[in-house]
Amino acid sequence: MMVAGMAVDDASLDDQAAFASSLEPLLPMAFRLAYAMLRRREEAEDVVQEAALKAWWKRNTFRRGAQLRPWFLAIVANESKMANRRAKRVIDAAPEVVPDDSADVTDLRRAMSTLDAQTRMVLVLRYYLDLPHSEVARILGVSEGAARVRVHRALARLRPAIDVSEDPSYG
Amino acid sequence: MDENRFRSLMRGAIGDEAMSPWLADAVRTRVATARPVVTNRRWIVLVAAALVAVLVAGIAGQRLLLQRQSNPIVPAATPRPHASPTPVDPFSCRLPVAIDPWSAPVDYQLRVGFLDTRTGKYTGDRSASVAGLAPLSSQSRPTSYSPAAKRWLPVAARNVSPDGLRYAWTDPSTLHLHVYDLASGTDRLIWSHAGAGGVMVWGGAGIYVALNPTTDSQTQTWLVDPDTGRAAQVIPKSHFSFTPLATDPLNTGFRSVGLDANGHMIWWLYFADQRGSPQSAFYEMAPGQRVYIYRGTQGDGTGFDPGSFIDDATGKWFSALTYPYIWHWSQQSGLHKISAAGAPRGATFMPAGSCF
Numbered sequence: 001m002m003v004a005g006m007a008v009d010d011a012s013l014d015d016q017a018a019f020a021s022s023l024e025p026l027l028p029m030a031f032r033l034a035y036a037m038l039r040r041r042e043e044a045e046d047v048v049q050e051a052a053l054k055a056w057w058k059r060n061t062f063r064r065g066a067q068l069r070p071w072f073l074a075i076v077a078n079e080s081k082m083a084n085r086r087a088k089r090v091i092d093a094a095p096e097v098v099p100d101d102s103a104d105v106t107d108l109r110r111a112m113s114t115l116d117a118q119t120r121m122v123l124v125l126r127y128y129l130d131l132p133h134s135e136v137a138r139i140l141g142v143s144e145g146a147a148r149v150r151v152h153r154a155l156a157r158l159r160p161a162i163d164v165s166e167d168p169s170y171g
Numbered sequence: 172m173d174e175n176r177f178r179s180l181m182r183g184a185i186g187d188e189a190m191s192p193w194l195a196d197a198v199r200t201r202v203a204t205a206r207p208v209v210t211n212r213r214w215i216v217l218v219a220a221a222l223v224a225v226l227v228a229g230i231a232g233q234r235l236l237l238q239r240q241s242n243p244i245v246p247a248a249t250p251r252p253h254a255s256p257t258p259v260d261p262f263s264c265r266l267p268v269a270i271d272p273w274s275a276p277v278d279y280q281l282r283v284g285f286l287d288t289r290t291g292k293y294t295g296d297r298s299a300s301v302a303g304l305a306p307l308s309s310q311s312r313p314t315s316y317s318p319a320a321k322r323w324l325p326v327a328a329r330n331v332s333p334d335g336l337r338y339a340w341t342d343p344s345t346l347h348l349h350v351y352d353l354a355s356g357t358d359r360l361i362w363s364h365a366g367a368g369g370v371m372v373w374g375g376a377g378i379y380v381a382l383n384p385t386t387d388s389q390t391q392t393w394l395v396d397p398d399t400g401r402a403a404q405v406i407p408k409s410h411f412s413f414t415p416l417a418t419d420p421l422n423t424g425f426r427s428v429g430l431d432a433n434g435h436m437i438w439w440l441y442f443a444d445q446r447g448s449p450q451s452a453f454y455e456m457a458p459g460q461r462v463y464i465y466r467g468t469q470g471d472g473t474g475f476d477p478g479s480f481i482d483d484a485t486g487k488w489f490s491a492l493t494y495p496y497i498w499h500w501s502q503q504s505g506l507h508k509i510s511a512a513g514a515p516r517g518a519t520f521m522p523a524g525s526c527f
Contacts, residue, residue, distance in 0.1 A: 020202035031190035
C-alpha cells in the first residue's frame with residue numbers, strides 16, 4: 001500500500017482495514033486539530049473517531065490520486081465545529097491565568113478566546129499545525145488566495161494584544 | 172513579533188497534548204467494523220417493519236414490560252477493586268475533586284477541593300500545595316489528593332498507589348517511570364523504555380504504562396512492578412478493543428473511558444448526533460461478557476456522559492463532561508448522581524482521590 005499519510009492508493013479506498021491503516025499516520029495531527037478547537041481530550045478523541053468513520057462513508061468524495069491529509073483534516077475540522085455547536089458549555093470563557101505562563105501566552109489565550117470558531121480554526125491550521133497556505137485552503141475548501149486573506153484577517157483580529165508580522169515568503 | 176515566535180506562542184497557549192495511546196486502535200477497529208449507512212430505500216423497509224413490530228408489540232408488549240420490571244437485569248458479580256479495612260459510605264464522605272479548568276474560569280487556588288457527597292457542597296482548598304514533591308517543576312500543581320498521606324499530589328489520581336502512599340510519574344519526553352514514596356520522601360527511577368507514553372493506572376497488579384504508537388508500531392501496554400521495576404508486556408488487544416455484540420446499535424461510536432484498577436478497560440458507546448439513540452458504559456470480564464455500568468438512551472434524563480473515572484474502596488467515581496455532577500457506581504448500589512453546589516457556574520468536576 002502506498003500511504004505515508006499523504007496519498008492513498010485505490011485499493012485502500014475499497015478495503016476497510018487498509019483504509020483505516022492509511023488514516024493512522026494522520027491521527028496525531030487530527031487529534032491536535034480537534035484538541036485545539038475543543039480543548040477537551042475526550043471530545044477531541046470522539047471527534048477523531050467520528051471523522052474517521054465519516055471519512056470511510058464519504059470515501060467516494062475523495063478524488064483518487066489526491067492527498068489524503070487535507071481531505072481527512074477537512075472532515076476533522078467540520079466534526080470539530082459540529083462538536084463545538086453541540087457542546088452546551090461555554091468553551092470560549094475567559095481562560096485561566098496560569099502563573100507560570102509568559103505574559104504573551106496569557107495575552108494570546110485571552111485574545112483567542114474572543115475569536116469565533118472559524119477564525120480560530122484558521123489560526124490553528126496555519127500556526128499550530130504549521131500547514132502551508134495551499135493545504136489550509138484545501139481544508140477550508142477555498143482558494144489559496146482566499147486562505148491567505150483569511151489568515152491575514154484572523155491575525156488582524158488578535159491586535160492589539162498580539163501583533164504578528166507575516167512572512168510573505170513562507171508557503 | 173515574527174511568525175515563528177507566534178507559532179511558539181500558539182503551542183504554549185494551546186498545549187502540546189499527545190493523543191491517547193488507544194486511539195489509533197479504536198479508529199482501526201471502528202473503521203474496519205463499520206457497517207454501511209442505511210440508504211433511503213432501506214429506511215422505508217425498516218420503517219415498515221418497525222410499524223409491524225409496533226403493532227405486534229402493542230399486543231404482547233404490556234405483559235412483557237411488566238415481566239421485565241419485576242425482573243430487572245442485574246450485572247454479574249465481580250470482585251471489588253480494593254477491599255477496604257474501614258468501610259466508607261460513598262454517599263456520606265469527602266471526595267477530593269478538581270474543577271476542569273476549561274469548564275469555568277476558576278481562580279488557581281480554588282481549582283482543587285473537596286465535595287461533600289451527602290450535601291453536594293464543594294469547598295475549595297486554598298491551602299493546597301505540592302511544594303517539595305517530585306517532579307520538581309514549576310509546572311507542578313495540586314492535581315490529586317491522598318487521604319492516607321493527607322496531602323495534595325502533583326499527579327493524576329490514577330497514578331497513585333492503591334494504599335495512597337506512593338505515586339508514579341513519568342518524564343513525558345523520555346519514558347522514564349519514577350515512583351515517589353510519600354513516607355520517606357524518596358524518588359526512584361524504576362523503569363525506562365524508548366519512546367513516549369505515560370501511566371494509565373496504578374492498579375492492584377502494578378503500574379500499567381502505555382507506549383504511544385509510532386508509524387512502525389502499535390500501542391503497547393506494560394505492567395510494571397512498582398517494587399522491583401520488572402516489566403511485562405500485556406496483550407494490547409485485551410485493552411484496546413472489545414467484542415461487538417449483535418445487539419449493539421448500528422454505527423455506534425465508542426471511546427475508552429480508561430483502565431480500571433483491575434485492568435479492565437471501560438468503554439463508552441454512544442451516537443453523538445442522535446437523540447434517543449442507545450448508549451452504554453461497560454467493561455468486559457471475558458470476550459462478549461459485559462458488566463454494564465449504565466445502559467440508556469441519549470437525552471434520557473440521567474445525563475450520564477462520563478469523562479474520566481477513578482477507583483476507590485467504594486467503587487468507581489466518574490466525572491461528567493457537561494454537567495456539575497459526579498457519579499458513583501458500584502455493583503452493590505448501581506449508578507448514582509451527586510449534584511455539586513458551591514462551585515462557579517459551568518464548572519465540571521473530576522474525581523481526584525479516594526473518598527474518605
